[in-house]
Amino acid sequence: MASWNQKQWQQDMAESPRRAGLSSHSSFLDDRAVGFTHVKTPAVDRGLFRLTGTQDGTQAGRGGSRVVALPAGRYQRPPQLAKGLKACHLNHENRDRDNVRAIDLELDVITHPRNTSAMLPVIQARNSGCSTKLIYDAEMTWMEAKQGAKDCMILTTRWDLTSGESKKKIAFPRAFEGELEVLCWIKDFRFRTWCDTASYTLDVKASNVTATGFTAVAKGSRNTQRLTTTWIIHRKGKPKVASGTFRTLGDGPASNTGRIAFPRGAFIRKPTVLVALSGFDLAGDGDLSIGTYATSVSPGGFDWHLNTGADDSREALRSAEGTYIALGFV
Incomplete structure (x- = not known):
C-alpha cells in the first residue's frame, strides 16, 4: 500500500480548483452533512466501494465515501477512470432539496491532479437536502487505465x-x-x-x-x-x-x-x-x-x-x- 498522508491529501483536495467528474467542491457531500458517512481509514484498491460498508443498511441516507490508497509509484498522474453502478436499493419516496419526489443517484471517484497516493469513491443522492433519504444500499466499481494509454x-x-x-x-x-x-x-x-x-x-x-x-x-x-x-x-x-x-x-x-x-x-x-x-x-x-x-x-x-x-x-x-x-x- 502507498505511504498515505491523510492531512496532506485532504489539504491538496481542498486546494484543488476542480474535482474529477464534477465542477465544484460543493457538488460533493462530506462527513459534516446529515445522512452522509465518510470513512477516513484507507482501504486497499480493489476497484469496488459498497455503501453498506459505511452505513448499517436499515435506514436510507444521503450517501457515503471512503479513502482508497493507491500503491506507491503506480501512477505519475491520476489515471483514467471508468465508473459504473453495480447495485442499488433506492427509496422511491425520497425527496430532493427542492422537496420533489425523485430517485436522483450520483457516483464518482475523486482524484487530485498532483497527489496520486489515494482517491475517494463517492456514492450520494444528488441535489439532496437534510431530509433526503434515498440510499439503503449501493455499490460501485471502477477500472483504471494510465493517461495516454x-x-x-x-x-x-x-x-x-x-x-x-x-x-x-x-x-x-x-x-x-x-x-x-x-x-x-x-x-x-x-x-x-x-x-x-x-x-x-x-x-x-x-x-x-x-x-x-x-x-x-x-x-x-x-x-x-x-x-x-x-x-x-x-x-x-x-x-x-x-x-x-x-x-x-x-x-x-x-x-x-x-x-x-x-x-x-x-x-x-x-x-x-x-x-x-x-x-x-x-x-x-x-x-x-x-x-x-x-x-x-x-x-x-x-x-x-x-x-x-x-x-x-x-x-x-x-x-x-x-x-x-x-x-x-x-
Missing part, C-alpha cells in the same frame, strides 16, 4: 432525457488502430417518482463504431430525466483482456444467473472481473432495486448474476443487462 480510452457521456436527447456522436481524441470493443457502464441517473407509475428503464448502446468514434444511443422510460454513462474503448484481442455483456431473457425471475466462457487461452491465472449495470427495465411505483455480481471466477470464465430485491420481485424485474471486463494483469 494507446490501447484503452475511457469517455463519459451525459444525457438530458427530459429534453428528448437520444443520440450523440462521440469522437475519439485520437484514431484507434485495429478492431475495437466499446463497452458501456451506467454511472448515475435521475427518475421522477411523483407523477406516475412508469417503469425504471435505461437502455444504452454503441452503434456505427469506427476508428475515430461511434454513435451513442440512449433510451429511457417517460419518467427518466438524467443519465450519465461511462464508455470503455479497448483494442479487440488485447492479451489478458476479455469483455462483453450478459442479460436476462425477457421477463424473468427475481434472480438470474449464467456462465461466461472466456476465449481459450486468454488467461493462465484467475483474472480480475469487473461488472456493472448497462441496462435495466424494472416495474415502477416502488423502490428501485437491482444488482449484478460475478462469482466462481476461474481462468476459463465466471458466473454472472442479475438480481432484484424489490417487493413483489418476481414481477419487478422485466429485463436487465450487465457488462464485464476481465483483466489478467491486475
